[in-house]
Amino acid sequence: MTKLDADLLERALLIADQLAAEVVRDPDPLVDLGVDLLVAGFDGPSVLALASMSPGGRWSDVAEASRAALREVGIDAPNLGDSGWATIRFWAKQLELGGSRAYQRAGELWNLWERAGRPPEIAALVSLMDEWEVALPAHRVEVEALLGLAARPIGVLADRKLRGLE
16 A cells, blocks of 8 residues: 655645635645655546646636545545534524525535535535525525525534534
8 A cells, every 4th residue: 555755645634624624726736736646656546537637627626636536545624623513503503594695604504514524414505505596586585594494404413513412
């Protein structure tokens, strides 16, 4: 089994943290990491896909390929600590309020989905967010109410995580 040398491991962990915190938006260092992983002997399909991407490629494609390549070499996104679950609980409570900001609040929760371990409670928002995007403005109120209802299980999950029950 191929192992990451100390420098490459440090760089990969830094990129994993930056991807999780959503503070990196330049695809170049991500593609460079894929190439360096390939040179270091990692030749799995996700690493190959990342290494073969164009640095000027679509950001979301490069970011997803980077996450997959990192998982493939044994580096997962950092776990969400108490502050992350408190943030999820906050946004869930805000989303429960409904109203015209429901879509943006659901987006804040969706941004935390991967770091939270991909819970289905948050994933359930995606179809409603898609529905909101295609709805005529007059019908968005209905979707916003459904988004508010979908927030309840997310808040319950966050409470359970914060209490150490899950």
